Amino acid sequence: MSKMLEIRNLRAEVDNKQILKGLNLEIGAGEIHAIMGPNGAGKSTLSYVLSGKPGYTVTDGSARFMGKDLLAMEPHERAAAGLFLGFQYPVEIAGVSNLHFLRAAANAQRKTRGEEELSAGEFIKIASKEAKALGINPEMLKRPVNVGFSGGEKKRNEMMQMAVLQPKLAILDETDSGLDIDALRIVSESINRVMRRPDRSVLLITHYQRLLDHVKPDFVHVLVKGQIVRSGGAELALELEREGYGELVA
Amino acid sequence: MSETKNEAALEALARNDRYEWGFSSAVDQEFAPKGLNEDIVRFISAKKGEPEWMLEWRLEAYKRWLEMEMPHWAKLKLPEIDYQDAYYYAAPKAKPKIESLDEIDPEIRKTYEKLGIPIEEQKVLAGVSGAREVAVDAVFDSVSVATTFREKLQEVGVIFLSISEAIKTYPELVKRYLGRVVPVRDNYFSALNSAVFSDGTFVYIPEGVRCPMELSTYFRINAANTGQFERTLIVADKGAYVSYLEGCTAPQRDENQLHAAVVEIFVHEEAEVRYSTVQNWYPGDENGKGGIYNFVTKRALCDGARSKVSWTQVETGSAITWKYPSCILKGEESVGEFYSVALTNNYQQADTGTKMIHIGKNSRSTIISKGISAGHSDNTYRGLVKVGGAAENVRNFTRCDSLLIGDKCGAHTVPYIEVRNPSAKVEHEATTSKISDDELFYARQRGLNEDEAVALIVNGFARDVLQKLPMEFAIEAQKLLGISLEGAVG
Numbered sequence: 107m108s109k110m111l112e113i114r115n116l117r118a119e120v121d122n123k124q125i126l127k128g129l130n131l132e133i134g135a136g137e138i139h140a141i142m143g144p145n146g147a148g149k150s151t152l153s154y155v156l157s158g159k160p161g162y163t164v165t166d167g168s169a170r171f172m173g174k175d176l177l178a179m180e181p182h183e184r185a186a187a188g189l190f191l192g193f194q195y196p197v198e199i200a201g202v203s204n205l206h207f208l209r210a211a212a213n214a215q216r217k218t219r220g221e222e223e224l225s226a227g228e229f230i231k232i233a234s235k236e237a238k239a240l241g242i243n244p245e246m247l248k249r250p251v252n253v254g255f256s257g258g259e260k261k262r263n264e265m266m267q268m269a270v271l272q273p274k275l276a277i278l279d280e281t282d283s284g285l286d287i288d289a290l291r292i293v294s295e296s297i298n299r300v301m302r303r304p305d306r307s308v309l310l311i312t313h314y315q316r317l318l319d320h321v322k323p324d325f326v327h328v329l330v331k332g333q334i335v336r337s338g339g340a341e342l343a344l345e346l347e348r349e350g351y352g353e354l355v356a
Numbered sequence: 357m358s359e360t361k362n363e364a365a366l367e368a369l370a371r372n373d374r375y376e377w378g379f380s381s382a383v384d385q386e387f388a389p390k391g392l393n394e395d396i397v398r399f400i401s402a403k404k405g406e407p408e409w410m411l412e413w414r415l416e417a418y419k420r421w422l423e424m425e426m427p428h429w430a431k432l433k434l435p436e437i438d439y440q441d442a443y444y445y446a447a448p449k450a451k452p453k454i455e456s457l458d459e460i461d462p463e464i465r466k467t468y469e470k471l472g473i474p475i476e477e478q479k480v481l482a483g484v485s486g487a488r489e490v491a492v493d494a495v496f497d498s499v500s501v502a503t504t505f506r507e508k509l510q511e512v513g514v515i516f517l518s519i520s521e522a523i524k525t526y527p528e529l530v531k532r533y534l535g536r537v538v539p540v541r542d543n544y545f546s547a548l549n550s551a552v553f554s555d556g557t558f559v560y561i562p563e564g565v566r567c568p569m570e571l572s573t574y575f576r577i578n579a580a581n582t583g584q585f586e587r588t589l590i591v592a593d594k595g596a597y598v599s600y601l602e603g604c605t606a607p608q609r610d611e612n613q614l615h616a617a618v619v620e621i622f623v624h625e626e627a628e629v630r631y632s633t634v635q636n637w638y639p640g641d642e643n644g645k646g647g648i649y650n651f652v653t654k655r656a657l658c659d660g661a662r663s664k665v666s667w668t669q670v671e672t673g674s675a676i677t678w679k680y681p682s683c684i685l686k687g688e689e690s691v692g693e694f695y696s697v698a699l700t701n702n703y704q705q706a707d708t709g710t711k712m713i714h715i716g717k718n719s720r721s722t723i724i725s726k727g728i729s730a731g732h733s734d735n736t737y738r739g740l741v742k743v744g745g746a747a748e749n750v751r752n753f754t755r756c757d758s759l760l761i762g763d764k765c766g767a768h769t770v771p772y773i774e775v776r777n778p779s780a781k782v783e784h785e786a787t788t789s790k791i792s793d794d795e796l797f798y799a800r801q802r803g804l805n806e807d808e809a810v811a812l813i814v815n816g817f818a819r820d821v822l823q824k825l826p827m828e829f830a831i832e833a834q835k836l837l838g839i840s841l842e843g844a845v846g
């Protein structure tokens with residue numbers, strides 16, 4: 107069986123600046139991986155390269171997603187194949203309601219996969235259920251995407267989108283930052299509920315152990331200067347929390 | 357060699373896809389001789405079997421037109437138009453008078469079916485919840501070919517028929533109002549239209565009547581080299597209400613075609629008229645070849661106290677658009693509204709906006725304009741807010757937003773404000789923004805392809821205006837904005 111994600115010797119640059127410098131990473135189905143590392147190490151860059159953001163140029167290496175050449179796919183094809191990126195900074199879209207956006211996304215993915223679209227009724231049922239699970243006020247579904255949302259609300263909204271879209275691989279970029287204590291618990295629960303399944307995988311990008319208390323990773327990696335410099339189990343995060351990056355960043 | 361031919365064919369196909377309404381129909385037609393002179397004016401009038409007074413009116417207008425010059429103040433690169441090189445009258449060669457809807461030429465019927473326009477008496481867009489009955493006047497080239505729901509409307513006293521019939525059936529009404537709001541010599545194109553208009557729609561809503569359904573006119577230019585000059589006259593008597601929709605499409609042709617319509621709306625005391633347009637004339641191809649020249653004069657007179665007019669327009673078509681739906685707010689506490697989305701792509705040029713002329717005390721107006729420019733196009737909002745000396749406590753709010761897609765297009769906002777009464781409160785807000793890469797990527801990451809992402813963001817930008825449209829039209833307009841921008845990014 108092929109891996110969920112296989113990254114080999116990935117090198118990528120943005121504005122002619124080399125950020126990823128030969129990165130290797132394998133994620134198996136059913137696994138939860140965490141990536142930690144100092145500011146500016148290239149964690150968000152990795153998430154953008156994997157999701158196909160324009161402006162990020164791959165200069166070497168490969169990335170395969172469930173056996174397919176990920177880097178050859180358009181961003182929307184990657185999404186339809188099951189790749190979800192929880193943004194570190196979710197984007198505001200004026201004049202487009204949250205509900206409309208999410209339905210457009212869900213149906214666009216279905217269209218790309220050759221599946222039938224969801225009716226308005228079916229969709230609203232699913233969306234309301236997920237909103238409730240995340241403690242999102244139904245009124246917020248009618249508001250324009252992320253416009254005027256608080257930092258924590260934006261992150262919850264990302265989780266709501268993930269829950270509705272049901273991806274195979276979720277890359278969650280600092281989804282825990284900006285969350286209050288209760289929200290952290292609610293968000294963690296939804297990650298576990300939606301993604302902890304034998305056919306799904308998560309790549310958590312985080313700075314703090316507290317998220318990992320709730321969403322227990324199978325593997326932890328340290329990304330420094332565009333490379334994975336150390337990997338280990340859940341205990342590695344605890345060690346980093348105690349001792350800092352120390353030697354690793356030198 | 358054959359390779360390039362193939363490519364050209366494929367390209368044409370791709371183009372065809374973008375302008376879905378670009379087909380032409382094989383309908384047997386009758387033309388007036390090419391060119392414009394007094395005899396042509398007489399020819400048109402005779403063809404329509406018009407009374408003498410109407411012919412006199414036309415001939416007077418023709419004389420005025422000869423004395424006038426084409427206006428050049430708009431920010432448009434206007435080509436020389438050879439007015440002698442066009443046909444001024446084209447009519448389907450069917451029976452002169454159609455007794456029932458079943459007698460419509462099948463080719464014409466097919467045309468409207470292809471366009472999705474119901475010329476049967478049926479509910480529009482079956483399957484859309486809340487779809488209402490809409491009465492339709494279908495104008496094919498210069499002639500009205502069908503008007504639906506006439507009897508049902510007559511029961512409540514609403515008159516809805518082609519203007520040529522109205523001239524014969526209700527001469528007093530037409531005489532009383534024609535040219536009252538847009539005088540013959542108002543401008544070059546209104547004079548031209550007055551001389552040669554061939555058909556259009558007449559609506560009269562009697563005192564106290566709320567029109568029981570939406571009324572609509574669908575204009576279709578089919579014949580080549582033919583100018584289209586419709587005349588629409590809407591009268592809302594005291595306390596009446598009507599919502600009126602106008603849609604337009606044309607085949608894809610390499611030559612430019614002239615369209616110079618006049619719409620006049622007369623609104624009595626406490627009456628309200630909502631006029632919505634989705635203008636989708638053929639815009640020309642990627643290189644700016646072909647397309648309709650759209651020079652339109654639309655004006656409403658809020659004559660009575662507390663009368664109200666709102667213009668909502670979605671302009672995606674035409675090579676050149678020159679259009680300023682306006683309100684003369686004469687009645688006390690009268691209200692004028694203008695909601696506009698104007699989208700230009702490729703080499704389209706649009707110079708559009710409104711005039712709010714405040715004469716009555718406590719009159720109010722709102723202007724919301726959303727301009728979207730892509731490709732090499734040029735998009736100008738031009739608006740006048742004028743407050744007369746006797747108009748106390750006038751309020752106006754204007755908001756103009758421009759959205760740029762790419763860096764080869766232009767967006768311009770030209771507001772004119774003339775205030776002669778110090779009690780007036782006039783506000784103007786304007787913004788210009790570019791479609792953001794982050795927004796596009798966010799939408800694409802969630803599964804939308806590039807065109808869908810652009811359409812979604814543009815629809816969000818235009819939302820304040822789109823939601824003013826009747827629902828069926830709003831859905832149509834949303835799709836249209838997306839289709840008109842396909843391939844605009846990237």
Ligand SMILES: Nc1ncnc2c1ncn2[C@@H]1O[C@H](COP(=O)(O)OP(=O)(O)OP(=O)(O)O)[C@@H](O)[C@H]1O
Pocket residue numbers: 120121123125143144145146147148149150151152194
């Ligand atoms: N457009 C750009 N031009 C030049 N450098 C850039 C550009 N975008 C990002 N960078 C740099 O790339 C490096 C990696 O950035 P990235 O956002 O991936 O870091 P990160 O690991 O996610 O950091 P943090 O923990 O602060 O979120 C940083 O040094 C950043 O300044």
Ligand SMILES: [Mg+2]
Pocket residue numbers: 149150151194279
């Ligand atoms: Mg980051």
